[in-house]
Amino acid sequence: MKRQIVSLLFCVATLASAQTAQVPKLTVDQRSSIASTIASVLSKYFVERQKVSDAQWSTSYQNYLRSAQLADNRYSFDFASMEFIAELDNGHTFFQDSWLAQNYSQPLGFYARPIGSEWVVETSARAEVKSGDVVAAIDSVAMDQFFQRQKKYIWASSEAAQRHNLFLIPYLFPEQFILTLGDGRKVAINRASSKEPQAKVEGRWLQEGQTAYIHIPSFFYPFLEDEALTYLNQYRDARTIIIDVRKNPGGAPPVRLMTALMDRPYHGWKALRMTPPTPGLVQSPVDQQYRTGQSGPFSELAGAVTLSPKTVGGGLSLPGKPIFRGRLMLLVDGGCVSACEDFIEPFKDSGRATLVGETTQGSSGIPYSYDFHNGMILRVAVTKKYFADGSDFEGVGIKPDVEVHPTTDALKSGRDLVLEKAITLAEGDHPQKLHR
Numbered sequence: 001m002k003r004q005i006v007s008l009l010f011c012v013a014t015l016a017s018a019q020t021a022q023v024p025k026l027t028v029d030q031r032s033s034i035a036s037t038i039a040s041v042l043s044k045y046f047v048e049r050q051k052v053s054d055a056q057w058s059t060s061y062q063n064y065l066r067s068a069q070l071a072d073n074r075y076s077f078d079f080a081s082m083e084f085i086a087e088l089d090n091g092h093t094f095f096q097d098s099w100l101a102q103n104y105s106q107p108l109g110f111y112a113r114p115i116g117s118e119w120v121v122e123t124s125a126r127a128e129v130k131s132g133d134v135v136a137a138i139d140s141v142a143m144d145q146f147f148q149r150q151k152k153y154i155w156a157s158s159e160a161a162q163r164h165n166l167f168l169i170p171y172l173f174p175e176q177f178i179l180t181l182g183d184g185r186k187v188a189i190n191r192a193s194s195k196e197p198q199a200k201v202e203g204r205w206l207q208e209g210q211t212a213y214i215h216i217p218s219f220f221y222p223f224l225e226d227e228a229l230t231y232l233n234q235y236r237d238a239r240t241i242i243i244d245v246r247k248n249p250g251g252a253p254p255v256r257l258m259t260a261l262m263d264r265p266y267h268g269w270k271a272l273r274m275t276p277p278t279p280g281l282v283q284s285p286v287d288q289q290y291r292t293g294q295s296g297p298f299s300e301l302a303g304a305v306t307l308s309p310k311t312v313g314g315g316l317s318l319p320g321k322p323i324f325r326g327r328l329m330l331l332v333d334g335g336c337v338s339a340c341e342d343f344i345e346p347f348k349d350s351g352r353a354t355l356v357g358e359t360t361q362g363s364s365g366i367p368y369s370y371d372f373h374n375g376m377i378l379r380v381a382v383t384k385k386y387f388a389d390g391s392d393f394e395g396v397g398i399k400p401d402v403e404v405h406p407t408t409d410a411l412k413s414g415r416d417l418v419l420e421k422a423i424t425l426a427e428g429d430h431p432q433k434l435h436r
Contacts, residue, residue, distance in 0.1 A: 100171060265319065
């Protein structure tokens with residue numbers, strides 16, 4: 001675990017939206033107490049703690065404690081804490097502060113992703129920034145340099161995941177900045193003027209009665225699974241259903257949806273489970289919401305964490321009563337993570353669905369939470385999952401059956417190459433023309 005001391009000057013200079021006079025102060029005792037608690041909880045419960053030597057851990061913690069003691073305001077302390085925890089290279093172990101989210105998480109209004117050596121706008125709600133635009137610099141700092149500076153605050157299980165997630169974390173960007181595009185245009189971005197669109201499931205026929213398309217943006221709320229099931233029932237007699245879970249950040253495994261689609265036996269994850277929660281360490285709310293009284297698929301990983309570390313799971317599970325038995329395709333990418341990966345892995349394992357697109361992110365740790373009761377929460381991965389054959393999943397992800405990557409030219413022209421490929425495959429089943 002490589003460690004560098006937090007540069008507080010860089011935090012202030014690059015993230016210029018932090019006005020120190022307006023940021024709450026934290027006493028030395030408060031900072032030291034929170035920092036020591038974070039280190040203690042991680043040392044006891046983090047499932048991959050053993051991959052860090054005691055010497056490395058000690059050095060990292062001492063550097064963190066020093067940075068925390070220097071960070072006399074909440075903003076700087078949050079970034080010092082995020083840097084310390086991000087060094088663990090785990091996408092389900094991270095630090096959150098509701099104060100930071102409320103004050104510095106106004107959305108960017110667009111999302112850019114790496115394509116080759118460039119950062120390319122994939123989606124945008126801003127008229128002056130369009131899909132296919134190349135992002136060259138942020139406030140005259142070249143994009144690769146900007147990423148290299150900011151990645152130390154991004155919790156993820158691989159650098160590929162850090163790159164994918166950069167533009168999903170608004171507080172890593174100034175509240176106001178100049179965006180330099182590849183064609184030389186300069187766009188003034190004010191994050192306060194942006195609004196995040198409401199998540200909703202979308203469905204439509206690509207060919208009436210033959211091929212249907214359902215897009216599910218996340219699994220964070222039960223109503224999204226309800227909406228997906230409503231569309232599934234509407235399209236249950238189709239020959240092919242294409243389900244799009246690209247950029248789906250997870251939430252909790254959509255057990256009912258998976259049951260409605262699975263028509264054959266499948267293997268579950270293998271998992272290394274760590275110690276159970278203690279006073280102050282509880283399962284995160286989204287997991288509690290879905291897992292209380294849960295039965296059926298995924299139930300083996302949905303209960304309480306076992307009393308001692310051991311490997312469980314990987315066995316064969318039988319299907320329930322599926323609603324849909326036709327051909328199934330899943331569109332995936334590096335934004336499919338956590339419960340999204342829990343959803344698609346049984347279909348990959350069993351061959352029930354054809355996965356089209358890019359490799360998923362590779363992180364699903366069933367995190368537990370330590371609440372500091374001041375708006376700060378520490379999430380700790382207490383479970384590490386493996387594929388049924390015992391091979392690594394964390395930081396590796398699930399590979400598609402048919403690999404397709406977006407291109408800058410395709411984004412610029414409004415083409416969705418992944419969906420186009422899925423439609424071509426569906427046309428092979430029934431060659432009538434589909435609505436692209």
